[in-house]
Amino acid sequence: MKRYRNVLFAAAGMTLLFVIACGNSPFSAEKGSAAIPVITVQPLGAAYNVGALAVVPLTVTASVSDGGTLSYEWYSNTRDSNKDGIKISGETEERYTPSTTNEGVVYYYVVVTNTLNGKTAAITSETAKVTVNAATAGAFTIIVDISGNETGDTVTASPNTGKAGDTITLAYAVANTKHYNLLDFGGVTVAITSVDSTGSGTKTYTINAADASSNGVITITAIFNHTDLEIGERETIAGWVGTATTGAIDSAIANTFGVGTGTLKLWRNGTWTVIMGSTGGNYQLTATSNNSANNIWWLVTLSTAGYVNIEVSYSMMSTNAGPRDIVVEYTVDNGTTWTRVQTHTLTSSIAVFPPYSLPNANNTNNLLIRWMIASEERADGTIGGANGNNRINNIVITGQPVF
Numbered sequence: 001m002k003r004y005r006n007v008l009f010a011a012a013g014m015t016l017l018f019v020i021a022c023g024n025s026p027f028s029a030e031k032g033s034a035a036i037p038v039i040t041v042q043p044l045g046a047a048y049n050v051g052a053l054a055v056v057p058l059t060v061t062a063s064v065s066d067g068g069t070l071s072y073e074w075y076s077n078t079r080d081s082n083k084d085g086i087k088i089s090g091e092t093e094e095r096y097t098p099s100t101t102n103e104g105v106v107y108y109y110v111v112v113t114n115t116l117n118g119k120t121a122a123i124t125s126e127t128a129k130v131t132v133n134a135a136t137a138g139a140f141t142i143i144v145d146i147s148g149n150e151t152g153d154t155v156t157a158s159p160n161t162g163k164a165g166d167t168i169t170l171a172y173a174v175a176n177t178k179h180y181n182l183l184d185f186g187g188v189t190v191a192i193t194s195v196d197s198t199g200s201g202t203k204t205y206t207i208n209a210a211d212a213s214s215n216g217v218i219t220i221t222a223i224f225n226h227t228d229l230e231i232g233e234r235e236t237i238a239g240w241v242g243t244a245t246t247g248a249i250d251s252a253i254a255n256t257f258g259v260g261t262g263t264l265k266l267w268r269n270g271t272w273t274v275i276m277g278s279t280g281g282n283y284q285l286t287a288t289s290n291n292s293a294n295n296i297w298w299l300v301t302l303s304t305a306g307y308v309n310i311e312v313s314y315s316m317m318s319t320n321a322g323p324r325d326i327v328v329e330y331t332v333d334n335g336t337t338w339t340r341v342q343t344h345t346l347t348s349s350i351a352v353f354p355p356y357s358l359p360n361a362n363n364t365n366n367l368l369i370r371w372m373i374a375s376e377e378r379a380d381g382t383i384g385g386a387n388g389n390n391r392i393n394n395i396v397i398t399g400q401p402v403f
Helices: none
Strands: 007-011 014-018 038-041 046-049 061-063 069-077 104-116 119-124 128-133 139-145 154-163 167-173 178-180 182-185 188-191 200-206 217-223 226-228 235-240 247-250 252-254 262-268 275-277 283-285 296-302 307-318 325-331 339-345 351-357 367-373 390-401
Touching: 235 262, 235 296, 235 307, 247 252, 262 275, 262 283, 283 296, 296 390, 307 367, 339 351, 351 390, 367 390
Parallel strands: 046 128, 139 167
Antiparallel strands: 007 014, 038 061, 069 104, 104 119, 104 128, 139 154, 154 217, 167 200, 178 226, 182 188, 182 217, 235 390, 247 275, 252 262, 262 296, 275 283, 283 390, 296 367, 307 351, 307 390, 325 339, 325 367
16 A cells, blocks of 8 residues: 655645654654763863862863753773773762772773663763872871760761871860860870860860871871869959049059959040040040940950850940940950840930840950941930030959859
């Protein structure tokens, strides 16, 4: 019987189109093959030392134009070839971070596969040469987080490798109420001065050849013991109470009571200025010009070494034309980062502000607290710029000693 393709019949003013699908007709129900992916970014090799941590992942970028789904499989090879390599188990992403555990040269490549309607097409990347050299003697820092552990616990430092002859510095930190006084590096005991509940410090130790394993790498493990800290009753570290006086007092006023030492100063428009007194016994910022926002503040500097749970209280006021808005902040890093404590809207009546907690001010040699004018609004709400007086008094910083 004779077969027809795309036969057209005309009848009674109507055009009918009969299509008989066969062979490779464009009307065939058969679906096409998956397109081969295109790699636009090839993985790049690099060189590292044994135990290196700052390893740049090998990365491939590929695309496909037919809407298929791309998948990845990484391989390693001892020779510069992207064939007959060893499949790396579980590495099925666009990025792979090569190991630096062992010295030597390894070639890596990735196979990118496009899957569409049950059909696949693949392309293989170029090889990326990764060289791992024997570590040379040097210095590095390991970090041990021992907070929350108990006596006899073992924690692994990071990084945990070093080479004979290296000098390592242990950086340790404690975030709870315990003394930690013993650390061990792979069987070599290193005594460390006890630290308190928020302390931190360093200890340096040089790895000896006898401590290293046969390939020159030592695994560093920290073992520690602790004793619980005793926390005492709250004490006043430093405080300032003014006396009824007028006129200039000083540009730096030492604390008038407390077990520690501190200084009260006044920063005004780019310079430290003399603090005035008032008949009410307050320390006074006297109005000689507009009190511009964010450029005038009272500053207390003191040490809280040996103390935790730090709190601050104080009293403040402004005259009617004085500044209304005050921001209270503190820093333990010389002003790089300021932590907000409270904001106040002052009036012409003295207000006593209850103790506020300073969570990050424990056991620091350099605590700075400031009371900063935050706007040019007047305390009485009138306009015209805050050019009146501001007063502070009864500043008290307390904490609990640790033993």
